[in-house]
Amino acid sequence: MQVTEVTKLRRRVLTEVARQAFNGTLIDEISSIPKTVVTEDGLRYRCCIHKERAILRNRVSIALCQDVGDLIEDAAIAATNNEFKADQPIISVLPEACDGCPIDRFVVTDACRNCLAHNCMLVCPKKAITIHQKKAYIDQSRCVECGLCKKSCPYAAIIELSRPCERVCGVQAISADSTRKAVIDRDKCVECGACKIACPFGAIADLSFVVPVINEINAGKELYAMVAPAFVGQFGPKITPGQLFTALKQLGFTDVYEVGLGADMVTIAEAEEFLATVPEKQSYMTTSCCPGFVGLIEKHLSPEVAEHMSTTISPMVATAKVVKKEHPNSITVFIGPCTAKKTEAKKYPGIVDYVLTYEEIATMFVGKNINVTMIEDDGYQMRSSKHGAIFARAGGVLQSVAETIAAEGKSDLIKPANCDGLEDCKTMLLQIQKGKLDVNMMEGMACAGGCVNGAGILADSRLSSKLVENASKTNTITQAIDNSFAKEQLKDIDMHIPH
Amino acid sequence: MEKINVQICMGTSCYLLGAHAIIDYLESLPAKKKQHLEISGSTCLKACGKGPNVKINDELYTSVTPEKIKDLIDDLIDKL
Numbered sequence: 001m002q003v004t005e006v007t008k009l010r011r012r013v014l015t016e017v018a019r020q021a022f023n024g025t026l027i028d029e030i031s032s033i034p035k036t037v038v039t040e041d042g043l044r045y046r047c048c049i050h051k052e053r054a055i056l057r058n059r060v061s062i063a064l065c066q067d068v069g070d071l072i073e074d075a076a077i078a079a080t081n082n083e084f085k086a087d088q089p090i091i092s093v094l095p096e097a098c099d100g101c102p103i104d105r106f107v108v109t110d111a112c113r114n115c116l117a118h119n120c121m122l123v124c125p126k127k128a129i130t131i132h133q134k135k136a137y138i139d140q141s142r143c144v145e146c147g148l149c150k151k152s153c154p155y156a157a158i159i160e161l162s163r164p165c166e167r168v169c170g171v172q173a174i175s176a177d178s179t180r181k182a183v184i185d186r187d188k189c190v191e192c193g194a195c196k197i198a199c200p201f202g203a204i205a206d207l208s209f210v211v212p213v214i215n216e217i218n219a220g221k222e223l224y225a226m227v228a229p230a231f232v233g234q235f236g237p238k239i240t241p242g243q244l245f246t247a248l249k250q251l252g253f254t255d256v257y258e259v260g261l262g263a264d265m266v267t268i269a270e271a272e273e274f275l276a277t278v279p280e281k282q283s284y285m286t287t288s289c290c291p292g293f294v295g296l297i298e299k300h301l302s303p304e305v306a307e308h309m310s311t312t313i314s315p316m317v318a319t320a321k322v323v324k325k326e327h328p329n330s331i332t333v334f335i336g337p338c339t340a341k342k343t344e345a346k347k348y349p350g351i352v353d354y355v356l357t358y359e360e361i362a363t364m365f366v367g368k369n370i371n372v373t374m375i376e377d378d379g380y381q382m383r384s385s386k387h388g389a390i391f392a393r394a395g396g397v398l399q400s401v402a403e404t405i406a407a408e409g410k411s412d413l414i415k416p417a418n419c420d421g422l423e424d425c426k427t428m429l430l431q432i433q434k435g436k437l438d439v440n441m442m443e444g445m446a447c448a449g450g451c452v453n454g455a456g457i458l459a460d461s462r463l464s465s466k467l468v469e470n471a472s473k474t475n476t477i478t479q480a481i482d483n484s485f486a487k488e489q490l491k492d493i494d495m496h497i498p499h
Numbered sequence: 500m501e502k503i504n505v506q507i508c509m510g511t512s513c514y515l516l517g518a519h520a521i522i523d524y525l526e527s528l529p530a531k532k533k534q535h536l537e538i539s540g541s542t543c544l545k546a547c548g549k550g551p552n553v554k555i556n557d558e559l560y561t562s563v564t565p566e567k568i569k570d571l572i573d574d575l576i577d578k579l
Contacts, residue, residue: 001517001519001520002517002520003515003516003517003519003520007517008516008517011515011516012516012548015512015515015548235511235514236509236511236514236519237519359515362511362514362515363515365511366511366512366515366547366548369547370511371510371511371512371542371543371547372511373509373510373511373514373542373543374510374542374543458514458515459519
C-alpha cells in the first residue's frame with residue numbers, strides 16, 4: 001500500500017504522542033511536535049509553515065483525545081491528568097485542514113466540439129450555458145447542478161466532479177457548509193471512516209484512545225488486548241501471531257485474547273438464532289457484527305428492517321465479556337481495523353473499555369521502540385477456528401453461519417447473500433424487505449471487502465484478504481462448533497444485545 | 500558481474516512510513532534492471548523515525564520513496 005504524505009504525517013504525530021505519553025513527558029514536550037514533524041526545510045503542502053503547524057496542532061489535540069480546537073499545551077495537561085473528552089463524535093473534520101475544495105460540480109472539458117445542436121444549452125432549465133470562444137461555458141452562479149447538460153452531450157464533454165469525502169460516503173453524511181468547509185451530519189454518520197481515508201488533505205480524523213490506554217499501562221493496571229481477526233498481514237506480511245502477541249505483552253498488556261474466539265461464539269449463536277426464528281418468526285435475518293452496517297440500519301432504514309437484525313452481540317463484545325468474566329478487575333482494549341467500533345464500544349461501558357486501530361497500536365509500538373520484526377516467534381497456535389478467522393473478510397460471517405447450519409444437516413433452510421459497501425447494503429436490504437430478493441440470511445459489511453478494508457488498517461486489503469484466507473486454513477480447529485473453549489463460554493455468557 | 504547491494508528496512512517504524520511500497524517497486528522492476536540488484540531485507544538500519552530507510556552499497560538513505568530509489572538505482576546501473 002502506498003503510504004501518502006498525509007498518512008505519514010498522521011502516523012508521525014501519533015508516534016510522537018505515544019512516545020511522550022510512555023515517557024511521561026507530554027506536558028514538557030508536546031509543543032515540540034509541530035516543530036519536529038513540520039521542519040523549516042521540509043516539504044510544503046500548504047500556503048506557509050504557520051498554516052501547516054496550525055493544522056498539526058488540530059491533529060495533536062485529537063491524538064490526545066481532546067477537542068480539536070484545544071490548545072495542545074492545555075490538552076497535554078488534561079491528558080496527563082487523565083481527563084479526556086471521549087464523549088465527542090469519533091469522526092471529525094479538522095477545521096484548519098479542510099481545504100474547502102472549491103469544486104464546481106459540472107465542468108465543460110476540451111472534448112466540447114462546439115456542435116450545431118448544442119443540446120446542453122437547450123436542456124439547461126436555468127439558461128446557464130452559453131458559447132464562449134467556440135466552447136460551451138457554464139455560468140456557475142446560475143447552475144443548479146441538475147446534470148441534464150451532462151446527460152445530453154453526445155461527446156460526454158461535460159463531466160461531474162465531487163469532493164472526495166462526499167463521493168465515498170455511502171450514507172450522504174458529509175457535505176459542504178456555506179463556507180465550503182466539510183461538515184458531518186451526526187444523524188446520518190455511521191463512523192465507518194471512509195471520508196478519513198479519502199480526503200487528500202488529511203482533514204478528517206478519528207478520536208484516538210492511545211493516551212488513555214498508555215496512562216492505564218503506566219499506572220500498572222491489568223490490561224488485556226483483544227485482537228480482531230483482520231490482524232493477519234497488517235504489521236508486515238511475514239509477522240506471525242506469536243510475534244505480534246509478544247509485542248503486545250512487551251507494550252504492557254498482561255495477555256492477549258483472539259477476537260476470533262468471540263467470532264466463533266457469534267457463529268454458533270447466530271446459527272442457533274437463525275434456526276429458531278427463520279422462517280417461523282421472521283422471513284429473514286441480517287448479521288449484526290459490523291457497527292457500520294448496524295448504524296446504516298438504525299439511522300437509514302425503517303424500524304421494520306431493523307427488526308430483522310440479529311440480536312446476537314458482536315465478536316468484540318463477546319470476547320470482552322469472556323475477558324471480564326475471567327479477569328473481573330481488568331481493562332479490555334479492542335485492537336482492530338475499525339473506527340466504528342469506537343462508537344460501538346460506547347454502548348458497552350464496563351465491558352469494552354477502549355478501542356484502538358491497528359494503525360494506532362503500531363504507532364504505540366514505535367513510540368516504545370518495539371520493532372515487531374525483531375521479536376522471536378514463540379510458535380503461538382491460534383485458538384479460534386477457521387470460522388472465527390474469516391470474519392475478517394467479506395462473506396466470512398455468512399460462510400461460517402451457513403457451514404454451521406449445514407453441519408446440522410439443515411443447509412436447505414438457508415438462502416444466503418452477502419453485501420459489502422454501505423450503499424449496496426442499503427439497496428439489498430430494501431430488496432429483501434420488499435420480497436424482491438429470495439434471501440433469508442444476509443451479511444452486511446460497511447467497508448468494501450469487509451474488515452480487512454477498514455479505516456484503521458496498515459496493509460492493502462487485496463493482499464491482506466488473501467493472507468487472512470491462507471492463515472485461516474492453518475487454524476487447527478476448522479468449525480466454530482468444534483471449538484470447545486467457545487462452546488464452554490456460551491454456557492454462561494449472555495450473547496444478546498441489550499435493549 | 501558486479502551487483503548493487505540494496506538493503507531495505509522492514510522494521511515496524513519503516514513499515515508504518517511506507518517501506519512496503521519500496522519493496523513493491525523493486526519487485527516490479529524489469530529483469531533487465533533487476534539482474535544488477537542484490538535485494539535483501541533488514542530488521543533495523545538504526546535510523547528509526549526517518550524511514551523508509553534503505554542502504555545501497557553500504558550508504559544509508561532516509562525518507563526513501565519509490566521515485567527516489569528509482570533515481571538512485573538508475574544512476575548506479577549507468578555507472579556499472
